[in-house]
Amino acid sequence: MTWIPSAPMMTIRPLAAAAVLAAGLPLTALTAPAAAQETPAIPRNDGMYALFPASPEAEKIATELYATYGIDVPVEALRQGAFRDAKVVAAAPPRERVASARAGVGVAAGATKIGLLAALTALIVAVALAVMATVGAAPARAAVPNEFKGVVAEDVYIGSDQYQAEQFKKIHDLGFRVVRQSFRWNELEPARGIYDFSATDRYVLAAAKAGVRVQPVLFGEPAWASSRPTGNTLRATFPPTNPADFGAFAAAVARRYGPGGSLWAENRKGVVAYPFGTYQLWNEPNLPIYWGMKPNARSYAALVKATATAIKQVHPKGKIVTGGIPDSRLGIRAKPYLRAFLKAGGGAQIGAVAIHPYARTLKEVLELTHQARETLDSVGGKKTGLVITEIGWAVGGPRTPARTVKAKEQAALVPAMYKAFAKERVALNLRAVMYFAWRDSPTYPGRSDFWGLRTGLFTINGTAKPVVAPLTKTLNTLS
Numbered sequence: 001m002t003w004i005p006s007a008p009m010m011t012i013r014p015l016a017a018a019a020v021l022a023a024g025l026p027l028t029a030l031t032a033p034a035a036a037q038e039t040p041a042i043p044r045n046d047g048m049y050a051l052f053p054a055s056p057e058a059e060k061i062a063t064e065l066y067a068t069y070g071i072d073v074p075v076e077a078l079r080q081g082a083f084r085d086a087k088v089v090a091a092a093p094p095r096e097r098v099a100s101a102r103a104g105v106g107v108a109a110g111a112t113k114i115g116l117l118a119a120l121t122a123l124i125v126a127v128a129l130a131v132m133a134t135v136g137a138a139p140a141r142a143a144v145p146n147e148f149k150g151v152v153a154e155d156v157y158i159g160s161d162q163y164q165a166e167q168f169k170k171i172h173d174l175g176f177r178v179v180r181q182s183f184r185w186n187e188l189e190p191a192r193g194i195y196d197f198s199a200t201d202r203y204v205l206a207a208a209k210a211g212v213r214v215q216p217v218l219f220g221e222p223a224w225a226s227s228r229p230t231g232n233t234l235r236a237t238f239p240p241t242n243p244a245d246f247g248a249f250a251a252a253v254a255r256r257y258g259p260g261g262s263l264w265a266e267n268r269k270g271v272v273a274y275p276f277g278t279y280q281l282w283n284e285p286n287l288p289i290y291w292g293m294k295p296n297a298r299s300y301a302a303l304v305k306a307t308a309t310a311i312k313q314v315h316p317k318g319k320i321v322t323g324g325i326p327d328s329r330l331g332i333r334a335k336p337y338l339r340a341f342l343k344a345g346g347g348a349q350i351g352a353v354a355i356h357p358y359a360r361t362l363k364e365v366l367e368l369t370h371q372a373r374e375t376l377d378s379v380g381g382k383k384t385g386l387v388i389t390e391i392g393w394a395v396g397g398p399r400t401p402a403r404t405v406k407a408k409e410q411a412a413l414v415p416a417m418y419k420a421f422a423k424e425r426v427a428l429n430l431r432a433v434m435y436f437a438w439r440d441s442p443t444y445p446g447r448s449d450f451w452g453l454r455t456g457l458f459t460i461n462g463t464a465k466p467v468v469a470p471l472t473k474t475l476n477t478l479s
Contacts, residue, residue, distance in 0.1 A: 144422050144478045147277075150178035150215065150434035151457075152390065155441065157181055157203050164203065168210035171438065174457075174468065175475025178213050180389055180434045182283070185220030189249050192224055197256055201263055208274040215434075216257070217280045217389075218250050218307070219323075227292060238292035239282075243303040247310030250279060258315040276315075280354060280389060281307050282323035287331035290323075297337050301346030308349035319351040324389040326356035327368055334368070335375050342379045352385035352431050358392070360402045362417055365391065366424075373428050385429045390436040391417065392455030395465060400451040411466040414457075415474035422478050 156167045225245040228238040240246045257276045264273040284290045285300040308320045327334035357368035394404045440456035
């Protein structure tokens with residue numbers, strides 16, 4: 001439900017009210033606190049309240065009215081009642097007091113002329129919404145779920161306890177609710193059946209305390225399970241010899257972090273559980289560097305089938321997502337790889353295919369995403385979702401024309417991308433968009449600087465790039 005605040009009336013709303021009155025529509029939306037479905041945490045003599053069914057239209061009007069008083073209130077904050085008991089003194093009319101109730105957004109006004117103003121404003125909002133419904137306005141899109149807004153933050157994983165706490169708070173405040181994090185098989189199971197979850201425990205708990213969920217990327221190459229030939233020292237990740245070994249590792253992760261997992265059982269006090277709901281299997285398997293220099297969609301499909309089966313035995317409702325598939329000339333292009341993977345039966349147990357549609361322009365990003373959707377649809381995957389688990393634009397560093405932009409361009413592209421995908425997410429069956437990355441990265445040991453290290457929202461020293469302010473506003477008002 002949404003509580004609409006009182007504010008000086010704008011010309012358009014009295015006109016809308018007059019139109020509805022002329023049409024003979026009922027004006028019944030106004031209620032007093034005693035009759036409200038949720039009792040506001042405000043003294044009864046503070047005035048009148050208006051309660052309406054929650055909708056994007058009502059929330060937009062509420063946000064605009066708060067803005068009259070110079071308050072930037074994110075829609076999500078309105079829904080969660082985050083502004084409860086906040087008060088503002090307006091220049092005119094005097095003594096106006098703004099506050100919100102647990103149900104959403106609300107306003108208390110003085111009991112005299114200002115009380116009447118509150119009632120009239122609420123009434124006008126109600127009939128304006130009625131007009132929209134009566135004239136057959138387009139149906140509102142469903143609210144964007146929290147899981148839609150994600151980010152990759154590898155620097156946080158290796159940070160101190162204090163750094164993790166600080167960064168997860170910033171991640172949440174900026175508007176992200178999911179972090180995508182590599183769970184490196186070689187680190188977590190260095191020997192068969194011997195697990196060390198200490199680092200991931202610390203990370204997952206720190207995220208949960210900030211209200212952020214982790215999406216694991218299960219990936220890595222422990223020597224005991226690797227298909228790497230003896231003596232091979234190539235800088236590449238080789239898949240396991242036996243996919244069942246990887247499946248057993250994935251099942252162990254699900255037992256630890258899934259619903260009812262041992263981590264949550266061991267930390268009942270002071271931590272709200274944010275169990276894993278999604279498991280991403282591998283990273284960019286269509287690139288040689290991540291599949292033993294010989295990417296093969298059929299062998300990857302075998303890995304997915306074995307691993308999905310193992311996870312489902314522990315977490316039956318767990319969602320399985322493929323490794324992110326970029327459309328890169330360095331490996332097998334996304335479209336033929338997806339076709340081969342699905343024809344090999346890889347789509348039988350997955351909930352979504354992940355893509356990494358990096359491109360120079362937003363138009364190209366959208367085109368690549370639509371191509372992935374069309375490919376899935378063409379091979380019987382119409383019900384299979386899409387997830388973008390990496391997307392970003394670099395600022396600075398060695399210039400790569402297809403990936404590098406100016407800071408002001410990044411500041412425009414990233415918010416515009418989230419808005420565009422929020423608008424098309426139902427048509428695309430797009431479940432999430434995860435920005436890469438939270439912060440710029442140092443050059444890898446023994447390697448050169450490249451664009452992929454410069455896509456952060458923050459510079460390597462932690463300074464916010466120009467993109468942060470507009471992206472914060474976008475993510476916190478996305479609908």
